Amino acid sequence: MVSSSPSSSGSSLYIFTTSQIPLPIKYAHPRKPVLVVPPIVHRSLHNALDGDTPSVSYAEGELIIPHPDGLVKHDLPPSSSRSNTNPKSDSDSQPSAPSEGQINGEVDGTGLSDAASNYIIDSELTIKLHLVGEAPSSSSPSSASGEQGYISWIKESLGLLEKYKGLSKDKIDTLLIGFKGIDYRGAKTAASEMFGCGSEGLETPNTQSIPSELRQTAIRTLRQVKHQGDILGEQTKLGSLYFTLDLLKELGQGVQVNALDTPDCHHLPKEYTSYAREAGVQLWAGGGGEGSDPLPTAHLHNLLQEFSGNLSDLTDGEVKSPALGQPIGVRADGLKFQEDAEKGVEVKWVLSYTLVSKTRNVVKDKGYIIAATFI
Template sequence: MTASSSSTAEKDIYIFTTSQIPLPIKYSHPRKPNLVIPPILHRTLHNALDGESPSILFKNSELIIPHPDELIKHDLPCTSFSNSNSFENKLNENELLDSSFSNQILDSELTIKLHLIGNPSTSSSSSLSSKDVDDDDNDNDEKVVVEEYLNWIKKSLEILEKYKGFKKEKIDNFLIGFKGIDYRGSKTIASEMFGCGSEGLENPNTQIISNKLEKIVLNVFNKINYFFENENKNENNTKLGSLYFTLNLLKKLKSQIKINSLDTPDCHHLPKEYTNFAKENKIQLWAGGGGEGSDPLPSIHLHNLLQEFSIKLNDLTNGEFNNSSLENLINLREDGLKFQENVEKAVQVKWVLSYTLVSKTRNVVKDKGYIVAANFI
């Protein structure tokens, strides 16, 4: 069959992690930052693409890894058992029909963290709601970026519901972060003296956010807050939150944000002004060492992960995913601190979504994973 490599249209890739057990990546990479997602994604790609029957779905220029039938799906309809290979047939039918299964769903708390890490295109798309708040202060470019971000948010929620069964009305905590906003606190005296927790420490200069990015973030949160308050008001009362926001942004969004998640490496602390403000305004601070950061999966890492499977992906998609740049790894600079610059990448990551389903009564994680969305160029 003739390959269609001549096509320049972008194609969508969605990868769902299927294991939390990392598999060390094969390509050379900088020692810092120590990213969490690439090794987990590496395991997922091997699980899905190795063997005689690779698990993918390729349809309408959209590639999904693994095939959606292999994903654990929640809120399952009890009458759908038509696909013998689907997950629901791997469970006991009585377990699905029993009321205890419904109680397990009601007992759960669903937290979604959405990292917006790509560069929005110049084409505007539909937003979550047709009822926009006032955005007269934005210029044309900023409006386009805001609309594209909103489109990504909408798409991520659609993907989450379609392939994982998590409806947006059932989300308890929905946190959004932006590449370029990555507040982690300040070095302590101990870290200055002994060097503990030095990896990923925040440089004060990196906490300065451009006026343009700040205006975009404020606009996005205003519209998302309107959406959850007005269109989901009869459901879960979703708590809207942020990822790694600075105190200045929290002050400007204090009426919308209920949670702010932070990466806090060892020997780091948050200034009292920060913690006192959060307490006074009833903003929960979720501090932890997750290591995701505002750019949890740089496009170069995804390129190098997919490069190992480039021939197989080309064959499985009848040449649709054929890009000569994917045939080669992107190597490190001579100093080993960063990847080579100005090298053509075959993929561009748009967003990364993490989901965590926890039992409220037992405090046990019932399902956890990542969804990666990217363009194959």
């Protein structure tokens, strides 16, 4: 007999997106920011849970959507095998994920077929990991600052990427790590406000204030990732997401890349770009749509609320949170979700992965992994 009382507290949820085609969300939400992840998750939930045979895996308090057996998996040898390969140089043929038989073939004693060799050499993998939840506690003396908890999440996320997508740490070219609350987007210039994009000068300084504890936690976490030795691959570049100039200076030689969200009309102060150039830090600018909190908990709650009955049935009632029965509304001013609303889930981290063909500049695989805990 299944208990009618909620038993989902502490149960883990992992969602793998299976499409880059967004499906507009149905519930009311704040007008800004406009986020790219919720509509993509919405589409993936419908793909997995609609129909007569929903695709989920649930065992020992761990719910995975969709079932991992349906995910595209890149079962490639580790990068240590790459230096021994001699792939063909025909750049007109785009490599595809090799089959198990191809990988087990032999070429010059390396154990790799030409197809597998081409696929490995041609691939470039970039990971963005957004740490958005409150870091789990640790028995470490530094647990109060949270970095040990974040380290455990980093290992968890990369472990799931390898287990279910076949992309190990040795295949990661760039790993970018960000923290909720650190979100540098640049600033609009006074000239662009008046005359439009493309105007020069009169740069407005960024006045974002980052709490001291968060600053120190972010710095210590990245330093530990860099020096711990069991997180990064041998050739992996470590980077940060949305770090401000003062954070980059305090971090010192900790990262090689800093990705920034720079929408139209936003500019980086000259001292920012000058420092990055002097310190050897690459600045990656993009249009954004993710931010430091790409899938706020209220969004995930409302996305799951549509499927709360399905999730309860598919887990024999074990995942059943009364809070998921009601959506979280928006404040009267339309700017934020209601802060005092009860939530049935809490987002821990959001990982995005992009696997690109370097020779053809074609995306081979792209998606998100969301980790959360049912409350």
